[in-house]
Amino acid sequence: MTAMGVLAFEPNSQIKQDVIALGEYLQNPHFRIAVFAPFNYGKSTLLNAWLGARLLPMDLIPTTGAAIHVKYGEQIETHITLKDGTKIVKNGTNILQEYAILDNDRRMRSDVTAVEVYYPDPWLKTGVELIDLPGTDDREAQDNLVRDRLLTADLIIQVLDARKLMTLNERENLRDWLSDRGIKTVVFAINFLNLIPSEEQQEVNRRMRFVAESFRSELPNNVSNLYRVDALPALRAKLKGDSAALATNGLTTFVSAIEQITAIQQSEKSLRLPRLLAVVEPIKQALASKITTITTELTEAKEQYQAEIEVKQKAEKIIKQAFQRSLSELESWLYLPNLLSAYQSQLATALEQSKLDDWENQQLQPKLLEYQNAIAHWVNKASEFFDKKPPAELSITLPKPPEIPLPKSPNTPNKSSDVDLTPVAIATGLGWLLGGPVGAAIIGGATYLIDKNSESPVKPIVTDPELIKKAASEAAKNYLTTFSNEAFPPLKEYQQIVEKWLDFQPSLEPQNTSERYHNLQLLTTLSSNLERELEILSPKIS
The missing domain is CATH 3.40.50.300 (P-loop containing nucleotide triphosphate hydrolases)
Structure with missing residues (x-):
């Protein structure tokens, strides 16, 4: 060219x-x-x-x-x-x-x-x-x-x-x-x-x-x-x-x-050399001007890009810190002692009253969603700022409803029909004894044996409220323990995914400058070639 x-x-x-x-x-x-x-x-x-x-x-x-x-x-x-x-x-x-x-x-x-x-x-x-x-x-x-x-x-x-x-x-x-x-x-x-x-x-x-x-x-x-x-x-x-x-x-x-x-x-x-130089001079000036312009543009682009990198690095640091803070807050909330302290009593009462679903929807689920949204907020901020597709959302599910072991009444006769019966209550309010025709249920704070076929109360098993409260409290503890244990693995996995995704690796050069670098190299080469050709031609036409 x-x-x-x-x-x-x-x-x-x-x-x-x-x-x-x-x-x-x-x-x-x-x-x-x-x-x-x-x-x-x-x-x-x-x-x-x-x-x-x-x-x-x-x-x-x-x-x-x-x-x-x-x-x-x-x-x-x-x-x-x-x-x-x-x-x-x-x-x-x-x-x-x-x-x-x-x-x-x-x-x-x-x-x-x-x-x-x-x-x-x-x-x-x-x-x-x-x-x-x-x-x-x-x-x-x-x-x-x-x-x-x-x-x-x-x-x-x-x-x-x-x-x-x-x-x-x-x-x-x-x-x-x-x-x-x-x-x-x-x-x-x-x-x-x-x-x-x-x-x-x-x-x-x-x-x-x-x-x-x-x-x-x-x-x-x-x-x-x-x-x-x-x-x-x-x-x-x-x-x-x-x-x-x-x-x-x-x-x-x-x-x-x-x-x-x-x-x-x-x-x-000899008259040809001055004429050649006079015509070539504007070309040399145009080349030099173009080289200066592109060099200036590249310098400005690099300075701007460096400034953008610094801004992104600061943003990365802030977002990572905020993400980690939100994550730590969720981890602290999921820490079993904290869960038990905050929710065991509430949950036990809900179990006694057969209101597990209401309690989950009104207490546990909103709080979990609040922490998840706080984490998602910073992930979405990073996605918008760095123009990157975000990873899949954090998913933490609630445990299945708990089974509540019901202690036998001391006065309950040990009949052959219920020798192998272990009375239990499901947190939904009704549970069946596996392997037998008789079930046990907590209804209105009292526990009854229920015939599976007739679904009618047979007789109360436990009437002591303290025993029922203790069973509900133990069930609540088991539920929250399961929730804590099951929540941490996906949370840790999500943390690793997001931290890797958040790792900002800037390119060495700003985008869309390769063509300008190519043009600069080409113009510099042409300018050098022109000077060399003039040196070669000068003795021939002078």
Whole structure:
């Protein structure tokens, strides 16, 4: 993946267009000379005079609506490439009127991607390529095209109009399109000086010289960056072969200087490094900015995550302590001595009155539920805070109703029918003797023998209230002992489950940062690779 891909610049962003143009520039084997200026400054006329032929469209109305590349060819030929890949090849240059000029709305054709004119000029054969650019200061599309193509040229010729001081747009273009992008091989050509009265030409020359000197062109020693060229008179003189006129209108001096610059810079290509660095610098800055942003985000995420961990650890401690406290309270309540102290008397009375169910529902069950809810409260708090599914609820069941042994009355005869009879009462109020036809029941505080078949009282077994009270108390003790013994094992098991479930184990890194770490590593690698590539390329293009 490239830095441009990772930085995800907009498709039409200037930096992306600059990178594309720079790539084309570095791969181009020709020495490109681009001529640019606002509309009606005589760019195409100057190139026609230079080549000595009316190759390029020129008119009083602005016409050039494409970047026309002029290259060497054995004959005059025009090649048009359309967006759909279609290539049109025609002899001569008349086809430019159809594909390379502005339409009636002063717009470029949107279906044209390349316009090339081939011309048999000996100087072009040396590897030189001329580019006639559309006029600027008209439409944004033309300006963008010019800006992109300037980056692909080795030498820039900016045509100035002697009738006007350099406009604000021209000065801004010098800075934004050329100087700030490392393009400093610039020559200024003053056109229309022949239209200025002779008494004013010296002042115009002085002002133009100031403009040229303010832009620090990087040209070979003793080569000026400012020349007078009266383009239309020069074209006429060139077509007539008038050498004297060519010297007067400045074309000869201008062409000689350009050829000298070209000959020197063609071999050195030293101008490419500043341009490369100027275009790469925003990419390096964007990479550094992105790296800083992600690093800051990761640092903040880690600090926030650490703060969250500390909060969760404190919450874990508080919840564990509260859970353990609630658990201890239930354990203390279930401790047999405490149960007997609190409930044995109540339960014995309930058993005597055959009201075990009422007592359980009104006394024992609500208290047990109160302790269970206190424990569940903290488990649910932990579940909400840590966003974890809680374990199954604590389940403690009540014992079965107790059996109450009934002591035999001393006066009860020992008949054969009840030799093996052991009188008992079930806490529900009615119990049957196992293995015999007679049962025993406590009814209204007295105990009776009952025939299983008739369910009618036979005779009382025990009538002493103290004996009945003692039997009920013993049954209550057995019931509470069973309750205590049966409650502790599930309680201990539940405690172990919850304590393990409550154990908070934070991850080393916050969630959702892996992608950012990956991007940071990728950006850092790309930044290092870019620096290394620049070190490798610098000797080759400097």
